[in-house]
Amino acid sequence: MAAEQGARRGPQRGNLAQGVIEALRQRIRSGEVRPGDKLPTEPQLTAEFGVSRTVIREAIAGLKADGLVEPRQGAGVFVLEPPLPGGLRLHEGSAHLLSSIIETLELRSAVEIEAAGLAAERASPAQGARIRECFAEIDAVIARGEPSDRADFAFHCAIAEATNNPLFPEFLGFLGRRTIPRSQLAEVGELPEGYLAQIQQEHRAIADAILRGDPSAARSAMRVHLQGSHERYQLLMELGRN
Numbered sequence: 001m002a003a004e005q006g007a008r009r010g011p012q013r014g015n016l017a018q019g020v021i022e023a024l025r026q027r028i029r030s031g032e033v034r035p036g037d038k039l040p041t042e043p044q045l046t047a048e049f050g051v052s053r054t055v056i057r058e059a060i061a062g063l064k065a066d067g068l069v070e071p072r073q074g075a076g077v078f079v080l081e082p083p084l085p086g087g088l089r090l091h092e093g094s095a096h097l098l099s100s101i102i103e104t105l106e107l108r109s110a111v112e113i114e115a116a117g118l119a120a121e122r123a124s125p126a127q128g129a130r131i132r133e134c135f136a137e138i139d140a141v142i143a144r145g146e147p148s149d150r151a152d153f154a155f156h157c158a159i160a161e162a163t164n165n166p167l168f169p170e171f172l173g174f175l176g177r178r179t180i181p182r183s184q185l186a187e188v189g190e191l192p193e194g195y196l197a198q199i200q201q202e203h204r205a206i207a208d209a210i211l212r213g214d215p216s217a218a219r220s221a222m223r224v225h226l227q228g229s230h231e232r233y234q235l236l237m238e239l240g241r242n
Contacts, residue, residue, distance in 0.1 A: 016049075016051050016055045017051075017055045017058040017059045017062065018059075018062075019049075020045070020049050020051065020055060020056060020059035021059045021062045021063060023049070024039070024059065024063060024068075024069075025063065025066075025068065028068055028079055033079050034079065035079050035080060035081045036078065036079065037078065037079045038075075038076045038077065038078050038079075039060075039069065039076065039077040039078070039079065041076065042056050042057070042060075045059075058147070060077055061150060065150060065153065065176060066176045067080060067173065067176070068080060102230055104175070105226055105229050105230045106230065107175075108175070108226055109223065109226040109227065109230070111168065111171055112156065112159070112160075112222055112226060113219050113222045113223050113226070114219065115159055115160050115163050115168045115222075116159055116206055116209070116210060116215075116218040116219055116221065116222035117215040117216070117218050117219040118162075118163040118164075118165065118168075118215070119131075119159045119160075119162035119163050119210045119218065120209060120210045120212075120213055120214055120215040120217075120218040121213070121215050122162065122163060122164045123162035123164075123210060123211075123213075124162075124164075127158070127161060127162040127164075128162070128210065128211050130158045130161070130162075131155070131158045131159060131162060131207050131210060131211065132207060132211065133158075134151065134154045134155035134158045135155055135200075135203055135204065135207045137151045137154065137155075138151040138152055138155060138200060138203065139200065142196050142200070148196065149180040152180045152199070152203075153172075153180050155203060155207075156172060156180075157169055157172050157173075159206070159210065159222075160172050162210065195232075198228075199225075199229075202221065202224060202225035202228060203225070205217075205221040205224070205225075206218060206221040206222050206225060208221075209221050
């Protein structure tokens, strides 16, 4: 019963955080809050939106991942200059969310499969350690029962960095964290049983191939991972039609 209640609370909290994100994003877009301005404090936002501090922290983390704000230690959270025109921001306001997720996975496949191969060829020891660290962080947040989409995005960004071609991490930065399908689960639905374990098994295969310097295996593992996600969300979309 406790597990079922927890499963129900997860999507609810995700919806609350998304509501805060959209409200603050609208203030930034409208110019009500300008680049360089400081956002209200965490207690002020908690009182304004009537949500917990955890929800506010998730919302700030989401805005940070999208490049809209920057938390500064001891000073607060500040609004950044807007992304350059043409920067890709996917899924915002999409009326066909699952279709958008699938389309984004296809786009990611076109870039990230090759990125994995280049990372296997070019990763420095420090970059390899970063990939390993990001993989371990996904394990840690899953063990704590926390959302793992941010750690997942960091893992893919670490691989992009390891290509030593700045356009690969720039591409992922344009796409933003919301391209990780799990960041959309508040809108899509609950995770199928065993989903996270399967994802981590795929991540492990990618990381292992990169760390042992095997480009062919790295490309293959990334292809399995992204195409597997494509198939899982395609199934979700088909079930939604029935």
